[in-house]
Amino acid sequence: MFHKAIEFSNVSKRFDNTGYNAVDHVSLAIEEGEFITILGSSGCGKTTLLKMINRLYEPTEGTIMLFDEDIRGVDAVKLRRRIGYVIQQVGLFPHMKIAENIAIVPNLLKWNKEKIDARVDELLSLVGLEPQAFKKRYPSQLSGGQKQRIGLARALAIDPKIMLLDEPFGAIDAINRMNLQEELLCIHGGLKKTFLFVTHDINEAFKLGTRVIIMNEGRICQIDTPRNIVKNPADDFVTSLITSSRGQGRFWEEFD
Amino acid sequence: MNYSDKLGKALVEHLEIVVITLIISLLLASVLTMFAVCSEKLSKVLIYLFAVIYSIPSLALFALLIPVTGLGKVTAITVLIAYNQYLLLQSFIAGLNEVDPAIIEAATGIGMSNVQILFKVRLPLSKRALFAGVRLAVVSTIGIATIAALINAGGLGNILFDGLRTMNVYKILWGSTLAAGLAIGINALLSKIEKMI
Numbered sequence: 001m002f003h004k005a006i007e008f009s010n011v012s013k014r015f016d017n018t019g020y021n022a023v024d025h026v027s028l029a030i031e032e033g034e035f036i037t038i039l040g041s042s043g044c045g046k047t048t049l050l051k052m053i054n055r056l057y058e059p060t061e062g063t064i065m066l067f068d069e070d071i072r073g074v075d076a077v078k079l080r081r082r083i084g085y086v087i088q089q090v091g092l093f094p095h096m097k098i099a100e101n102i103a104i105v106p107n108l109l110k111w112n113k114e115k116i117d118a119r120v121d122e123l124l125s126l127v128g129l130e131p132q133a134f135k136k137r138y139p140s141q142l143s144g145g146q147k148q149r150i151g152l153a154r155a156l157a158i159d160p161k162i163m164l165l166d167e168p169f170g171a172i173d174a175i176n177r178m179n180l181q182e183e184l185l186c187i188h189g190g191l192k193k194t195f196l197f198v199t200h201d202i203n204e205a206f207k208l209g210t211r212v213i214i215m216n217e218g219r220i221c222q223i224d225t226p227r228n229i230v231k232n233p234a235d236d237f238v239t240s241l242i243t244s245s246r247g248q249g250r251f252w253e254e255f256d
Numbered sequence: 257m258n259y260s261d262k263l264g265k266a267l268v269e270h271l272e273i274v275v276i277t278l279i280i281s282l283l284l285a286s287v288l289t290m291f292a293v294c295s296e297k298l299s300k301v302l303i304y305l306f307a308v309i310y311s312i313p314s315l316a317l318f319a320l321l322i323p324v325t326g327l328g329k330v331t332a333i334t335v336l337i338a339y340n341q342y343l344l345l346q347s348f349i350a351g352l353n354e355v356d357p358a359i360i361e362a363a364t365g366i367g368m369s370n371v372q373i374l375f376k377v378r379l380p381l382s383k384r385a386l387f388a389g390v391r392l393a394v395v396s397t398i399g400i401a402t403i404a405a406l407i408n409a410g411g412l413g414n415i416l417f418d419g420l421r422t423m424n425v426y427k428i429l430w431g432s433t434l435a436a437g438l439a440i441g442i443n444a445l446l447s448k449i450e451k452m453i
Contacts, residue, residue: 054365081367091362095380104376105366155366164365 003067005162005194006030006053011062012218013048021060022048024218032067032161035188035195037209039202039241045218046198050164053196054083066162081105084155084163084193088170090147092139092154098124099135102154109158123153128183145176152184156191165197169204181208202245206230214238263415263430270411270438273329273401274394277336281393284337285344292349293374299349306342314339314400318407332404339400340393347389351382383453391446398439402431412438 006029013023023045030036038046051057052064055076064071071079092101100107102123103116111119124131127149139147148168155163165184169177185208188195199205205212206226214221214229214237222234233239292299309317317335325331355378363373379386405413412435419427 056361056365077367077369079367080365085362085365087358087362087365089356089358089362091356091358091360093359093363093377093381104363104368108368108372151362157366 003032004029004065005032005034005067006196007065007068008049009063009065011049011052011059011064013045013052013057014060021045021218023052023059025062026218026220027062028213028220028223030194030196032194033192035185035208035210036197036213037205037211038196038198038213038215039200039205040215041200044215046200046213046215047166049215050166050196050198053162053164054080054085081109081158082160082162084160086148086151086155086163086165086168088167090151092147092150094139096138097135098137098139098142098150101139101150102157104154105158119157120153123156126156126187127153129153143176145172145180148172148180152187156187160193162194163196165195167198167200170199170201177204184208202241214241263434266410266412266415266431267434267438269409269414270398270401270435273332273336273404273409273411274397277333277340277397277401278390278394280333281337281340281344281397282390285341285348288341288345289348289352290374292345293352293378294370299345302345303342303349306338306345309338310342314403315406318404322407327408329404329409331407332401332409336397336400336404340397343393343396344389347392348386351385351389352378354385355381384450387446387450387453391443391450394446395439395443398435398442402435 008026008028011023011026012021014021026049038049040046048057052059053066053071055071066079066082093104096104099117099120102120106116106119120135121131124134129146129149134142134146134150139150142150151168169180172180181204184195184197197205197208199208206229209226211223211225212229213223214234216237221238222229224232224234229238230242233242288302292302312320314335317338318331321331321334325334352374359377359381360373363377368376401409401411402413402416405411405417412431414431415427416431416435418424419429419431
């Protein structure tokens with residue numbers, strides 16, 4: 001049996017001093033264990049949609065349910081501890097060692113030291129970094145890709161059922177990005193968590209997503225598996241996205 | 257009392273005013289900063305209020321307070337605390353707010369409360385800016401406390417103003433050299449510490 005992990009009912013978000021809805025009457029349901037990618041150009045409302053799930057933004061109207069519970073009724077800090085959150089800029093704490101960065105929430109929850117140490121090692125291995133080599137370093141001693149691995153480990157620390165990832169690989173070079181995408185798929189497969197991954201890169205969205213949400217101007221154009229979207233694009237915007245991506249493919253073929 | 261005893265007494269009085277002023281100033285500024293980081297509106301109101309007070313010349317402010325708190329140390333310390341609030345609040349609030357917004361967003365997103373973010377993230381990351389504000393307040397307090405001798409608060413200003421009244425060059429030199437030396441010396445010391453933290 002599948003559970004509904006996330007459900008939006010008629011959700012809109014209008015920011016103060018703007019004349020339009022950044023997210024416009026969105027309804028959708030996401031089942032537990034899905035890897036959903038949200039694709040759209042900048043300003044389409046994809047990040048706003050994501051940030052309403054962990055209440056960094058409050059919806060102007062509509063309701064959001066996580067596992068059949070209205071998130072408005074949950075204390076925002078408690079809610080966020082049930083949801084992992086990873087952003088493009090990572091936002092590691094520069095004054096703390098890697099181990100302290102990963103253990104920040106376990107520490108706030110007063111886990112005992114052995115449990116924290118074991119968890120840090122486990123998470124570092126999970127994100128492909130050798131625990132002994134990295135635990136005692138500071139964020140400034142890490143490459144961009146390594147930093148984002150730590151960002152991922154930190155978000156996974158207290159085993160949230162839902163992970164929100166906001167263009168996590170947006171600032172990472174192509175090769176590292178490929179590796180990180182593969183590893184993220186492995187992590188998702190091994191953990192049975194629900195992932196929501198925002199990106200503006202169509203290749204990334206179609207490669208990672210079990211289903212892809214395509215957004216334009218605050219509305220959802222289409223939610224479906226990558227294969228179905230390519231087969232039956234819902235509207236002109238989706239068609240143009242696919243056409244432009246195919247155009248890039250042809251550009252590369254010219255070099256063969 | 258011989259000459260060096262008088263100088264010593266004035267120096268001790270001066271330091272006493274400075275230390276009491278700073279302890280109360282720091283406590284007050286910390287509390288006000290806590291409120292100010294919660295509300296941007298309040299932080300603007302506080303800064304504006306203390307900027308107005310700071311713009312009043314010290315002698316005028318002393319004079320304004322004499323009917324309330326009388327001549328002496330209490331008035332001097334009250335005025336010095338009010339001045340320090342402007343210097344401290346401004347640097348505290350600016351320091352806490354200049355922490356990279358991405359770090360704050362990540363901290364909020366993983367479930368840290370505002371108070372936890374303040375103590376575990378904002379404070380440690382802005383400690384140098386905070387300390388610079390404290391140094392500024394110390395040096396300014398040492399300087400303005402000299403003028404407080406005019407309202408019977410004692411301190412190094414006593415020697416200086418005595419000298420001026422009696423046209424005693426030695427007293428003028430001793431008073432001004434000690435006051436300036438104290439400010440310069442402590443500033444140099446605090447600057448060193450600031451680089452180490």
